[in-house]
Amino acid sequence: MSVRVVFDLDGTLIDAAPDIHGVANSQLAPHGAQITLEQTRDLIGNGVSVLITRMLAAVNLPDTLHAQMLPAFKEAYLTAVHKTHPYDGVRDTLDALKEAGYLLGVCTNKPIAPTMAVLDHLGLTHYFDTIWGGDTLPVHKPDPAPLHAAFDALGDGPCIFVGDSEVDAETAQRAGVAFLLYTEGYRNIDVSQIPHTAAFNDFAQLPALVKKYAGLR
Numbered sequence: 001m002s003v004r005v006v007f008d009l010d011g012t013l014i015d016a017a018p019d020i021h022g023v024a025n026s027q028l029a030p031h032g033a034q035i036t037l038e039q040t041r042d043l044i045g046n047g048v049s050v051l052i053t054r055m056l057a058a059v060n061l062p063d064t065l066h067a068q069m070l071p072a073f074k075e076a077y078l079t080a081v082h083k084t085h086p087y088d089g090v091r092d093t094l095d096a097l098k099e100a101g102y103l104l105g106v107c108t109n110k111p112i113a114p115t116m117a118v119l120d121h122l123g124l125t126h127y128f129d130t131i132w133g134g135d136t137l138p139v140h141k142p143d144p145a146p147l148h149a150a151f152d153a154l155g156d157g158p159c160i161f162v163g164d165s166e167v168d169a170e171t172a173q174r175a176g177v178a179f180l181l182y183t184e185g186y187r188n189i190d191v192s193q194i195p196h197t198a199a200f201n202d203f204a205q206l207p208a209l210v211k212k213y214a215g216l217r
């Protein structure tokens, strides 16, 4: 039996917004439109299909473009890794959690192919015993199924989900697991309005929080 810690990806382990911004603008350019990095942050969290719907709405382009944009967006997403970085302290914290003997996983709404591409590019893949993308199952967060699947893949033990958004909070609630909220990601509502077990703004705080909420002394 091991403590199981599953992480959201975008806005939690990595800041992927600059690369997603680049992909978004490469898709919008032929239509004479662009969005800002700030606008891009508000698009992230519900997967690529919702991201495109929100992007088109943000620049007043018709949603009829969605079907043609989706495959092109996913294709460009695969190589959009060079401006993406882990948040400060992420590597040290993942090392510390591994050292403590915990099992780690990822449950993201980013499709699995770009998820693997960016984790491989950043040298983070080896930390995780299981990785679930937004298209690994027919449903994605806030449906609790992928989070349940990630924890199940890690065996038995206390469950902690770490994420940055209201989508993650709802997923954790529906899955019935503890939720640690990273406050420096892409959430667009106040921390007080997001149900959470505990919040943190620095990854150095995470090992102690995991220990506490896993019920360890």
Ligand SMILES: O=C(O)COP(=O)(O)O
Residues within 6 Å of the ligand: 008, 009, 010, 011, 043, 044, 045, 046, 047, 048, 051, 107, 108, 109, 110, 111, 134
């Ligand atoms: O919306 C996305 O594509 C990814 O978001 P997530 O990693 O925060 O789930």
Ligand SMILES: [Mg+2]
Residues within 6 Å of the ligand: 008, 009, 010, 011, 012, 045, 163, 164, 165, 185, 186
């Ligand atoms: Mg996120």
